Amino acid sequence: MTNTSDIPGPPARFLLGNLPEFKHNPLACVLNWQRDYGDIVHFKLGPRDFYLISHPELAEQALVQQQDTFIKMYDADRPNGLALILGQGLVTSSGELWRKQRRLMQPVFNRSSVVTMLPEMIQTFEKLNTRWCELPAGVAVNVADEMMRLTIEVITQTMFSTSVLGRIDQIGPALDIGLRFAAKSIMNPLRAPLWLPTRANREFINARNFLNDTIDVIISERRQDSGQYHDLLQMLLEAQDPETGEKMHDRQIRDEVLTIFSAGHETTATALSWTLALLANHPEILARLREEVAGVLNGKTPEIQDLSQLSYTRAVLEESMRIRPPVSMVMRKIATEANLQGYRLKAGGFAIFSIYNMHHHADFWVQPEVFDPERFLSAEKRNKAYMPFGIGHRFCVGNNFALIESQVLLALMVQHFDFELVNAQLPDMEMVVTLKPKDGLPMLIRSRCYD
Numbered sequence: 001m002t003n004t005s006d007i008p009g010p011p012a013r014f015l016l017g018n019l020p021e022f023k024h025n026p027l028a029c030v031l032n033w034q035r036d037y038g039d040i041v042h043f044k045l046g047p048r049d050f051y052l053i054s055h056p057e058l059a060e061q062a063l064v065q066q067q068d069t070f071i072k073m074y075d076a077d078r079p080n081g082l083a084l085i086l087g088q089g090l091v092t093s094s095g096e097l098w099r100k101q102r103r104l105m106q107p108v109f110n111r112s113s114v115v116t117m118l119p120e121m122i123q124t125f126e127k128l129n130t131r132w133c134e135l136p137a138g139v140a141v142n143v144a145d146e147m148m149r150l151t152i153e154v155i156t157q158t159m160f161s162t163s164v165l166g167r168i169d170q171i172g173p174a175l176d177i178g179l180r181f182a183a184k185s186i187m188n189p190l191r192a193p194l195w196l197p198t199r200a201n202r203e204f205i206n207a208r209n210f211l212n213d214t215i216d217v218i219i220s221e222r223r224q225d226s227g228q229y230h231d232l233l234q235m236l237l238e239a240q241d242p243e244t245g246e247k248m249h250d251r252q253i254r255d256e257v258l259t260i261f262s263a264g265h266e267t268t269a270t271a272l273s274w275t276l277a278l279l280a281n282h283p284e285i286l287a288r289l290r291e292e293v294a295g296v297l298n299g300k301t302p303e304i305q306d307l308s309q310l311s312y313t314r315a316v317l318e319e320s321m322r323i324r325p326p327v328s329m330v331m332r333k334i335a336t337e338a339n340l341q342g343y344r345l346k347a348g349g350f351a352i353f354s355i356y357n358m359h360h361h362a363d364f365w366v367q368p369e370v371f372d373p374e375r376f377l378s379a380e381k382r383n384k385a386y387m388p389f390g391i392g393h394r395f396c397v398g399n400n401f402a403l404i405e406s407q408v409l410l411a412l413m414v415q416h417f418d419f420e421l422v423n424a425q426l427p428d429m430e431m432v433v434t435l436k437p438k439d440g441l442p443m444l445i446r447s448r449c450y451d
Protein backbone atom coordinates (compact mmCIF):
# COMPACT_ATOMS: atom_id res chain seq x y z
CA MET A 1 0.00 0.00 0.00
CA THR A 2 1.37 3.45 -0.92
CA ASN A 3 0.73 6.03 1.79
CA THR A 4 -0.21 9.63 0.98
CA SER A 5 3.26 10.86 1.89
CA ASP A 6 4.75 8.52 -0.75
CA ILE A 7 2.41 9.54 -3.57
CA PRO A 8 4.49 11.71 -5.92
CA GLY A 9 3.69 15.39 -6.20
CA PRO A 10 5.08 18.92 -6.44
CA PRO A 11 7.09 20.28 -3.50
CA ALA A 12 4.79 22.14 -1.08
CA ARG A 13 5.56 25.46 0.68
CA PHE A 14 5.30 25.82 4.43
CA LEU A 15 1.64 26.50 5.43
CA LEU A 16 0.47 27.49 1.92
CA GLY A 17 1.39 24.22 0.23
CA ASN A 18 0.82 24.57 -3.53
CA LEU A 19 -1.89 27.21 -3.17
CA PRO A 20 -0.08 30.13 -4.90
CA GLU A 21 0.63 28.30 -8.15
CA PHE A 22 -2.72 26.50 -8.16
CA LYS A 23 -4.66 29.70 -7.57
CA HIS A 24 -2.69 31.44 -10.29
CA ASN A 25 -3.32 28.81 -12.97
CA PRO A 26 -5.11 25.61 -11.95
CA LEU A 27 -5.20 24.26 -15.50
CA ALA A 28 -1.42 24.56 -15.99
CA CYS A 29 -0.89 22.79 -12.64
CA VAL A 30 -3.21 19.94 -13.59
CA LEU A 31 -1.46 19.43 -16.96
CA ASN A 32 2.10 19.81 -15.70
CA TRP A 33 1.68 17.71 -12.58
CA GLN A 34 0.34 14.75 -14.51
CA ARG A 35 3.22 15.04 -16.99
CA ASP A 36 5.79 15.31 -14.18
CA TYR A 37 4.39 12.98 -11.51
CA GLY A 38 1.92 10.61 -13.18
CA ASP A 39 -1.72 9.51 -12.98
CA ILE A 40 -2.12 10.11 -9.26
CA VAL A 41 -0.53 13.15 -7.70
CA HIS A 42 -0.63 14.42 -4.12
CA PHE A 43 -0.57 18.17 -3.46
CA LYS A 44 -1.64 20.58 -0.75
CA LEU A 45 -3.81 23.70 -0.78
CA GLY A 46 -3.14 25.30 2.59
CA PRO A 47 -3.62 22.56 5.17
CA ARG A 48 -5.80 20.36 2.94
CA ASP A 49 -4.65 17.24 1.12
CA PHE A 50 -5.60 17.03 -2.55
CA TYR A 51 -5.18 14.18 -5.02
CA LEU A 52 -5.13 14.73 -8.77
CA ILE A 53 -6.46 11.68 -10.63
CA SER A 54 -5.80 11.38 -14.38
CA HIS A 55 -6.47 7.72 -15.14
CA PRO A 56 -9.94 6.37 -16.06
CA GLU A 57 -9.56 3.20 -13.98
CA LEU A 58 -8.77 5.18 -10.86
CA ALA A 59 -11.71 7.48 -11.66
CA GLU A 60 -14.01 4.50 -12.13
CA GLN A 61 -12.95 2.94 -8.82
CA ALA A 62 -13.71 6.18 -7.01
CA LEU A 63 -16.75 7.62 -8.80
CA VAL A 64 -18.56 4.39 -9.64
CA GLN A 65 -17.42 1.76 -7.15
CA GLN A 66 -16.81 3.91 -4.07
CA GLN A 67 -19.41 6.62 -4.48
CA ASP A 68 -20.20 6.65 -0.77
CA THR A 69 -16.58 7.47 0.03
CA PHE A 70 -15.98 10.04 -2.73
CA ILE A 71 -18.82 12.42 -2.02
CA LYS A 72 -20.15 15.83 -2.91
CA MET A 73 -19.53 18.08 0.02
CA TYR A 74 -22.73 19.94 0.77
CA ASP A 75 -22.82 21.07 4.38
CA ALA A 76 -26.16 22.74 5.19
CA ASP A 77 -24.62 24.65 8.12
CA ARG A 78 -21.56 25.90 6.23
CA PRO A 79 -22.29 25.85 2.48
CA ASN A 80 -19.22 26.35 0.34
CA GLY A 81 -18.29 26.45 -3.35
CA LEU A 82 -21.19 26.22 -5.79
CA ALA A 83 -23.59 25.52 -2.90
CA LEU A 84 -23.19 29.19 -1.91
CA ILE A 85 -25.24 30.08 -4.95
CA LEU A 86 -27.06 26.89 -5.94
CA GLY A 87 -28.14 25.90 -2.42
CA GLN A 88 -29.27 22.30 -2.33
CA GLY A 89 -29.92 21.88 -6.06
CA LEU A 90 -29.05 18.70 -7.93
CA VAL A 91 -25.40 19.64 -8.61
CA THR A 92 -24.56 20.40 -4.98
CA SER A 93 -26.85 18.30 -2.78
CA SER A 94 -25.94 14.85 -1.50
CA GLY A 95 -27.34 11.82 0.34
CA GLU A 96 -31.06 11.13 0.56
CA LEU A 97 -32.09 14.61 -0.62
CA TRP A 98 -30.00 14.24 -3.79
CA ARG A 99 -31.42 10.74 -4.45
CA LYS A 100 -34.99 12.01 -4.11
CA GLN A 101 -34.35 15.02 -6.32
CA ARG A 102 -32.63 12.96 -9.00
CA ARG A 103 -35.64 10.58 -9.11
CA LEU A 104 -37.93 13.56 -9.48
CA MET A 105 -35.93 15.34 -12.15
CA GLN A 106 -34.66 12.50 -14.31
CA PRO A 107 -37.93 12.18 -16.31
CA VAL A 108 -37.90 15.91 -17.06
CA PHE A 109 -34.59 15.40 -18.88
CA ASN A 110 -35.34 12.12 -20.65
CA ARG A 111 -34.78 12.23 -24.39
CA SER A 112 -38.52 12.01 -25.03
CA SER A 113 -39.14 15.18 -22.94
CA VAL A 114 -36.19 17.06 -24.41
CA VAL A 115 -37.17 16.49 -28.06
CA THR A 116 -40.43 18.31 -27.37
CA MET A 117 -38.30 21.44 -26.80
CA LEU A 118 -36.83 21.35 -30.31
CA PRO A 119 -39.12 24.14 -31.65
CA GLU A 120 -37.93 26.56 -28.92
CA MET A 121 -34.31 25.73 -29.75
CA ILE A 122 -34.88 26.42 -33.45
CA GLN A 123 -36.81 29.61 -32.72
CA THR A 124 -33.85 30.88 -30.70
CA PHE A 125 -31.53 30.18 -33.61
CA GLU A 126 -33.84 32.18 -35.92
CA LYS A 127 -33.23 35.28 -33.80
CA LEU A 128 -29.48 34.75 -33.94
CA ASN A 129 -29.75 34.24 -37.70
CA THR A 130 -31.47 37.60 -38.15
CA ARG A 131 -28.89 39.34 -35.98
CA TRP A 132 -25.87 37.74 -37.68
CA CYS A 133 -27.23 38.46 -41.17
CA GLU A 134 -27.15 42.15 -40.26
CA LEU A 135 -23.53 42.13 -39.06
CA PRO A 136 -21.37 44.66 -40.90
CA ALA A 137 -18.91 42.92 -43.25
CA GLY A 138 -15.37 42.43 -41.97
CA VAL A 139 -16.16 43.17 -38.31
CA ALA A 140 -15.03 40.49 -35.86
CA VAL A 141 -17.47 39.17 -33.28
CA ASN A 142 -16.66 37.44 -29.99
CA VAL A 143 -18.22 34.05 -30.73
CA ALA A 144 -17.77 32.90 -27.11
CA ASP A 145 -20.12 35.72 -26.01
CA GLU A 146 -22.48 34.96 -28.87
CA MET A 147 -22.73 31.30 -27.87
CA MET A 148 -23.36 32.28 -24.27
CA ARG A 149 -26.18 34.56 -25.35
CA LEU A 150 -27.61 31.85 -27.59
CA THR A 151 -27.63 29.13 -24.93
CA ILE A 152 -28.96 31.50 -22.25
CA GLU A 153 -31.86 32.19 -24.57
CA VAL A 154 -32.42 28.49 -25.19
CA ILE A 155 -32.47 27.64 -21.50
CA THR A 156 -34.65 30.69 -20.77
CA GLN A 157 -37.16 29.78 -23.46
CA THR A 158 -37.28 26.13 -22.49
CA MET A 159 -37.38 26.85 -18.77
CA PHE A 160 -39.69 29.83 -18.44
CA SER A 161 -41.35 30.33 -21.85
CA THR A 162 -41.29 33.76 -23.38
CA SER A 163 -43.65 35.34 -20.89
CA VAL A 164 -40.90 36.25 -18.45
CA LEU A 165 -38.08 36.64 -20.93
CA GLY A 166 -37.68 40.40 -20.47
CA ARG A 167 -37.43 40.20 -16.68
CA ILE A 168 -34.75 37.60 -16.52
CA ASP A 169 -32.32 39.45 -18.74
CA GLN A 170 -30.42 40.42 -15.61
CA ILE A 171 -30.16 36.85 -14.36
CA GLY A 172 -27.24 36.00 -16.67
CA PRO A 173 -24.83 38.64 -15.31
CA ALA A 174 -25.84 38.06 -11.66
CA LEU A 175 -25.34 34.34 -12.07
CA ASP A 176 -21.97 34.97 -13.62
CA ILE A 177 -20.81 36.95 -10.57
CA GLY A 178 -22.20 34.29 -8.24
CA LEU A 179 -20.70 31.27 -10.00
CA ARG A 180 -17.28 32.81 -10.40
CA PHE A 181 -17.15 33.77 -6.73
CA ALA A 182 -18.34 30.33 -5.68
CA ALA A 183 -15.87 28.47 -7.91
CA LYS A 184 -12.94 30.52 -6.64
CA SER A 185 -13.97 30.06 -3.03
CA ILE A 186 -13.71 26.29 -3.17
CA MET A 187 -10.09 26.29 -4.23
CA ASN A 188 -9.10 28.84 -1.61
CA PRO A 189 -9.46 27.71 2.00
CA LEU A 190 -7.97 31.04 3.12
CA ARG A 191 -10.71 33.26 1.63
CA ALA A 192 -12.39 35.97 3.76
CA PRO A 193 -15.56 34.68 5.48
CA LEU A 194 -18.80 35.90 3.90
CA TRP A 195 -19.72 38.14 6.83
CA LEU A 196 -16.67 40.37 6.18
CA PRO A 197 -17.84 43.29 4.01
CA THR A 198 -15.11 43.00 1.36
CA ARG A 199 -15.97 44.25 -2.13
CA ALA A 200 -16.12 40.71 -3.55
CA ASN A 201 -18.32 39.50 -0.69
CA ARG A 202 -20.74 42.40 -1.09
CA GLU A 203 -20.96 41.95 -4.84
CA PHE A 204 -21.61 38.26 -4.36
CA ILE A 205 -24.31 38.74 -1.70
CA ASN A 206 -26.11 41.34 -3.85
CA ALA A 207 -26.05 38.99 -6.84
CA ARG A 208 -27.31 36.08 -4.74
CA ASN A 209 -30.15 38.12 -3.20
CA PHE A 210 -31.18 39.38 -6.61
CA LEU A 211 -31.27 35.87 -8.05
CA ASN A 212 -33.22 34.40 -5.16
CA ASP A 213 -35.79 37.23 -5.20
CA THR A 214 -36.25 37.08 -8.97
CA ILE A 215 -36.78 33.33 -9.07
CA ASP A 216 -39.10 33.44 -6.04
CA VAL A 217 -41.33 35.96 -7.83
CA ILE A 218 -41.36 33.89 -11.03
CA ILE A 219 -42.35 30.76 -9.10
CA SER A 220 -45.09 32.44 -7.11
CA GLU A 221 -46.53 34.10 -10.23
CA ARG A 222 -46.54 30.81 -12.05
CA ARG A 223 -48.28 29.08 -9.16
CA GLN A 224 -51.12 31.63 -9.45
CA ASP A 225 -51.24 31.57 -13.24
CA SER A 226 -53.87 29.27 -14.68
CA GLY A 227 -52.39 29.41 -18.21
CA GLN A 228 -51.14 26.36 -20.04
CA TYR A 229 -47.36 26.10 -19.96
CA HIS A 230 -45.15 23.43 -21.37
CA ASP A 231 -41.73 24.37 -20.11
CA LEU A 232 -39.09 23.16 -17.66
CA LEU A 233 -40.45 25.29 -14.82
CA GLN A 234 -43.89 23.74 -15.22
CA MET A 235 -42.37 20.26 -15.38
CA LEU A 236 -40.45 20.94 -12.16
CA LEU A 237 -43.59 22.27 -10.44
CA GLU A 238 -45.54 19.19 -11.48
CA ALA A 239 -42.77 16.59 -11.01
CA GLN A 240 -43.79 13.88 -8.56
CA ASP A 241 -41.59 11.38 -6.78
CA PRO A 242 -42.49 8.02 -8.37
CA GLU A 243 -42.01 6.32 -4.98
CA THR A 244 -43.73 8.72 -2.58
CA GLY A 245 -45.87 10.93 -4.83
CA GLU A 246 -44.26 13.98 -3.16
CA LYS A 247 -43.72 17.26 -5.06
CA MET A 248 -41.00 19.88 -4.52
CA HIS A 249 -41.50 22.86 -2.24
CA ASP A 250 -40.74 26.40 -3.44
CA ARG A 251 -37.27 26.70 -1.90
CA GLN A 252 -36.20 23.44 -3.53
CA ILE A 253 -37.63 24.53 -6.87
CA ARG A 254 -35.72 27.78 -6.63
CA ASP A 255 -32.45 25.91 -6.04
CA GLU A 256 -33.21 23.56 -8.94
CA VAL A 257 -34.15 26.40 -11.29
CA LEU A 258 -30.87 28.17 -10.53
CA THR A 259 -28.99 24.89 -10.88
CA ILE A 260 -30.47 24.00 -14.26
CA PHE A 261 -30.11 27.55 -15.46
CA SER A 262 -26.42 27.70 -14.60
CA ALA A 263 -25.42 24.10 -15.38
CA GLY A 264 -27.49 24.29 -18.55
CA HIS A 265 -26.02 27.14 -20.56
CA GLU A 266 -22.34 27.90 -19.98
CA THR A 267 -21.30 24.28 -20.56
CA THR A 268 -23.09 24.03 -23.91
CA ALA A 269 -21.94 27.51 -24.96
CA THR A 270 -18.35 26.50 -24.30
CA ALA A 271 -18.76 23.26 -26.26
CA LEU A 272 -20.21 25.14 -29.26
CA SER A 273 -17.52 27.85 -29.15
CA TRP A 274 -14.67 25.35 -29.27
CA THR A 275 -16.44 23.36 -31.97
CA LEU A 276 -16.71 26.40 -34.25
CA ALA A 277 -13.08 27.30 -33.60
CA LEU A 278 -11.88 23.76 -34.32
CA LEU A 279 -13.97 23.57 -37.51
CA ALA A 280 -12.58 26.89 -38.72
CA ASN A 281 -9.14 25.33 -38.42
CA HIS A 282 -10.10 22.06 -40.13
CA PRO A 283 -11.77 22.91 -43.48
CA GLU A 284 -11.87 19.26 -44.60
CA ILE A 285 -13.89 18.29 -41.50
CA LEU A 286 -16.17 21.29 -41.94
CA ALA A 287 -16.75 20.32 -45.60
CA ARG A 288 -17.77 16.79 -44.61
CA LEU A 289 -20.04 18.13 -41.88
CA ARG A 290 -21.73 20.51 -44.34
CA GLU A 291 -22.20 17.68 -46.81
CA GLU A 292 -24.04 15.67 -44.16
CA VAL A 293 -26.16 18.63 -43.06
CA ALA A 294 -27.07 19.48 -46.67
CA GLY A 295 -27.93 15.84 -47.43
CA VAL A 296 -30.11 15.32 -44.35
CA LEU A 297 -31.77 18.72 -44.05
CA ASN A 298 -31.84 19.77 -47.69
CA GLY A 299 -32.03 23.43 -46.67
CA LYS A 300 -34.92 23.04 -44.18
CA THR A 301 -34.83 23.29 -40.37
CA PRO A 302 -34.13 20.07 -38.41
CA GLU A 303 -36.95 17.87 -37.18
CA ILE A 304 -36.82 15.18 -34.52
CA GLN A 305 -36.35 12.34 -37.00
CA ASP A 306 -33.34 14.13 -38.58
CA LEU A 307 -31.29 13.97 -35.40
CA SER A 308 -30.31 10.30 -35.68
CA GLN A 309 -29.16 10.86 -39.26
CA LEU A 310 -26.86 13.73 -38.31
CA SER A 311 -24.27 11.24 -37.07
CA TYR A 312 -21.16 13.05 -38.30
CA THR A 313 -22.47 16.26 -36.70
CA ARG A 314 -22.71 14.36 -33.44
CA ALA A 315 -19.22 12.89 -33.86
CA VAL A 316 -17.79 16.39 -34.44
CA LEU A 317 -19.35 17.55 -31.16
CA GLU A 318 -18.15 14.51 -29.27
CA GLU A 319 -14.59 14.94 -30.52
CA SER A 320 -14.71 18.64 -29.72
CA MET A 321 -15.75 17.81 -26.14
CA ARG A 322 -12.89 15.31 -25.96
CA ILE A 323 -10.21 17.73 -27.03
CA ARG A 324 -11.72 20.68 -25.11
CA PRO A 325 -14.01 19.24 -22.37
CA PRO A 326 -16.23 22.09 -21.12
CA VAL A 327 -16.18 20.60 -17.60
CA SER A 328 -12.49 19.82 -17.40
CA MET A 329 -12.48 18.40 -13.87
CA VAL A 330 -14.83 17.17 -11.16
CA MET A 331 -14.12 17.14 -7.47
CA ARG A 332 -15.12 15.03 -4.47
CA LYS A 333 -14.47 15.06 -0.74
CA ILE A 334 -13.00 11.84 0.67
CA ALA A 335 -15.37 10.91 3.49
CA THR A 336 -13.33 8.08 5.02
CA GLU A 337 -9.84 6.76 4.34
CA ALA A 338 -9.87 5.27 0.84
CA ASN A 339 -7.85 2.77 -1.10
CA LEU A 340 -7.51 3.42 -4.83
CA GLN A 341 -5.55 0.61 -6.48
CA GLY A 342 -3.15 0.45 -3.55
CA TYR A 343 -2.88 4.20 -2.93
CA ARG A 344 -4.04 5.25 0.54
CA LEU A 345 -6.02 8.53 0.40
CA LYS A 346 -6.63 10.40 3.64
CA ALA A 347 -10.11 10.96 5.07
CA GLY A 348 -11.05 14.64 4.80
CA GLY A 349 -8.89 15.13 1.69
CA PHE A 350 -10.18 16.06 -1.77
CA ALA A 351 -9.90 14.25 -5.08
CA ILE A 352 -9.82 16.14 -8.37
CA PHE A 353 -10.61 13.98 -11.41
CA SER A 354 -9.11 15.62 -14.48
CA ILE A 355 -11.40 14.90 -17.43
CA TYR A 356 -9.01 16.93 -19.58
CA ASN A 357 -6.03 14.73 -18.73
CA MET A 358 -8.02 11.55 -19.34
CA HIS A 359 -9.23 12.88 -22.70
CA HIS A 360 -5.60 13.45 -23.74
CA HIS A 361 -4.06 10.36 -22.12
CA ALA A 362 -1.56 8.79 -24.53
CA ASP A 363 -2.41 5.26 -23.30
CA PHE A 364 -5.99 5.65 -24.50
CA TRP A 365 -5.87 7.88 -27.56
CA VAL A 366 -3.85 7.73 -30.76
CA GLN A 367 -2.46 11.21 -31.43
CA PRO A 368 -4.56 12.78 -28.66
CA GLU A 369 -3.87 16.35 -29.80
CA VAL A 370 -5.35 15.75 -33.26
CA PHE A 371 -9.00 16.77 -33.86
CA ASP A 372 -10.48 13.69 -35.50
CA PRO A 373 -14.27 13.08 -35.32
CA GLU A 374 -13.74 9.62 -36.88
CA ARG A 375 -12.97 8.41 -33.36
CA PHE A 376 -16.67 8.70 -32.54
CA LEU A 377 -18.27 7.32 -35.67
CA SER A 378 -18.80 3.79 -34.41
CA ALA A 379 -19.88 2.37 -31.08
CA GLU A 380 -16.91 -0.07 -31.05
CA LYS A 381 -14.57 2.86 -30.85
CA ARG A 382 -16.02 3.95 -27.46
CA ASN A 383 -13.28 4.56 -24.98
CA LYS A 384 -13.48 4.40 -21.18
CA ALA A 385 -11.24 7.45 -20.96
CA TYR A 386 -14.07 9.54 -22.49
CA MET A 387 -16.28 11.20 -19.90
CA PRO A 388 -17.35 14.76 -20.81
CA PHE A 389 -20.56 14.28 -18.79
CA GLY A 390 -18.85 12.58 -15.84
CA ILE A 391 -19.38 8.99 -14.68
CA GLY A 392 -21.21 7.18 -11.91
CA HIS A 393 -24.43 8.16 -10.21
CA ARG A 394 -23.71 11.91 -10.58
CA PHE A 395 -23.55 11.62 -14.39
CA CYS A 396 -24.88 14.80 -16.04
CA VAL A 397 -28.69 14.78 -15.90
CA GLY A 398 -28.77 17.29 -18.77
CA ASN A 399 -26.69 15.28 -21.26
CA ASN A 400 -29.65 14.61 -23.62
CA PHE A 401 -30.58 18.26 -23.50
CA ALA A 402 -26.99 19.32 -24.21
CA LEU A 403 -26.45 16.89 -27.07
CA ILE A 404 -29.74 17.63 -28.82
CA GLU A 405 -29.35 21.36 -28.35
CA SER A 406 -25.78 21.46 -29.62
CA GLN A 407 -26.44 19.08 -32.52
CA VAL A 408 -29.33 21.21 -33.76
CA LEU A 409 -27.61 24.56 -33.24
CA LEU A 410 -24.35 23.41 -34.84
CA ALA A 411 -26.16 22.04 -37.90
CA LEU A 412 -28.06 25.31 -38.30
CA MET A 413 -25.01 27.50 -37.81
CA VAL A 414 -22.85 25.73 -40.41
CA GLN A 415 -25.81 25.59 -42.77
CA HIS A 416 -26.18 29.38 -42.66
CA PHE A 417 -22.75 30.84 -41.89
CA ASP A 418 -19.03 30.70 -42.56
CA PHE A 419 -16.64 31.25 -39.67
CA GLU A 420 -13.05 32.42 -39.75
CA LEU A 421 -10.73 32.74 -36.77
CA VAL A 422 -9.30 36.26 -36.58
CA ASN A 423 -6.05 35.00 -35.06
CA ALA A 424 -5.76 31.86 -37.21
CA GLN A 425 -4.55 29.85 -34.19
CA LEU A 426 -6.89 28.21 -31.68
CA PRO A 427 -7.09 30.46 -28.60
CA ASP A 428 -5.40 29.41 -25.35
CA MET A 429 -7.53 27.76 -22.70
CA GLU A 430 -8.60 29.23 -19.39
CA MET A 431 -10.48 27.47 -16.64
CA VAL A 432 -13.19 29.74 -15.23
CA VAL A 433 -15.93 27.37 -14.07
CA THR A 434 -15.76 25.84 -17.58
CA LEU A 435 -12.76 25.46 -19.88
CA LYS A 436 -13.07 28.58 -22.01
CA PRO A 437 -11.17 30.20 -24.85
CA LYS A 438 -8.89 32.69 -23.08
CA ASP A 439 -9.74 36.32 -23.96
CA GLY A 440 -12.78 35.26 -25.95
CA LEU A 441 -13.07 33.92 -29.48
CA PRO A 442 -12.92 36.67 -32.12
CA MET A 443 -14.21 35.39 -35.45
CA LEU A 444 -15.46 36.77 -38.74
CA ILE A 445 -18.94 35.51 -39.52
CA ARG A 446 -20.28 35.59 -43.07
CA SER A 447 -23.75 34.66 -44.15
CA ARG A 448 -23.91 31.87 -46.73
CA CYS A 449 -27.44 32.87 -47.76
CA TYR A 450 -26.16 34.80 -50.77
CA ASP A 451 -23.62 32.25 -52.06
Ligand code: HEM
Pocket: 090, 091, 092, 102, 259, 260, 263, 264, 265, 267, 268, 271, 325, 326, 327, 330, 331, 387, 388, 389, 390, 391, 393, 394, 395, 396, 397, 398, 399, 401, 402
Ligand atom coordinates in the same frame (compact mmCIF):
# COMPACT_ATOMS: atom_id res chain seq x y z
C1 HEM B 1 -21.95 20.20 -23.11
C2 HEM B 1 -22.71 20.44 -22.07
C3 HEM B 1 -22.52 19.82 -20.70
C4 HEM B 1 -21.44 19.23 -20.12
C5 HEM B 1 -20.07 19.02 -20.73
C6 HEM B 1 -21.84 18.83 -18.78
C7 HEM B 1 -21.01 18.17 -17.90
C8 HEM B 1 -21.40 17.71 -16.65
C9 HEM B 1 -20.58 16.92 -15.77
C10 HEM B 1 -19.14 16.49 -16.03
C11 HEM B 1 -21.32 16.64 -14.66
C12 HEM B 1 -20.90 15.77 -13.47
C13 HEM B 1 -20.29 16.60 -12.38
C14 HEM B 1 -19.74 15.75 -11.24
O1 HEM B 1 -19.64 14.53 -11.33
O2 HEM B 1 -19.38 16.36 -10.23
C15 HEM B 1 -22.61 17.28 -14.83
C16 HEM B 1 -23.64 17.24 -13.92
C17 HEM B 1 -24.82 17.92 -14.06
N1 HEM B 1 -25.25 18.60 -15.19
FE1 HEM B 1 -24.24 18.80 -16.92
N2 HEM B 1 -23.14 19.19 -18.59
C18 HEM B 1 -23.60 19.80 -19.72
C19 HEM B 1 -24.87 20.29 -19.94
C20 HEM B 1 -25.89 20.31 -19.02
C21 HEM B 1 -27.22 20.81 -19.27
C22 HEM B 1 -27.71 21.36 -20.61
C23 HEM B 1 -27.90 20.70 -18.09
C24 HEM B 1 -29.33 21.06 -17.78
C25 HEM B 1 -30.20 21.51 -18.64
C26 HEM B 1 -27.00 20.11 -17.11
C27 HEM B 1 -27.31 19.84 -15.80
C28 HEM B 1 -26.50 19.13 -14.93
C29 HEM B 1 -26.89 18.79 -13.56
C30 HEM B 1 -28.18 19.20 -12.87
C31 HEM B 1 -25.84 18.03 -13.02
C32 HEM B 1 -25.78 17.40 -11.63
C33 HEM B 1 -26.29 15.99 -11.71
C34 HEM B 1 -26.25 15.25 -10.38
O3 HEM B 1 -25.32 15.45 -9.60
O4 HEM B 1 -27.16 14.44 -10.17
N3 HEM B 1 -25.78 19.88 -17.72
N4 HEM B 1 -22.65 17.91 -16.06
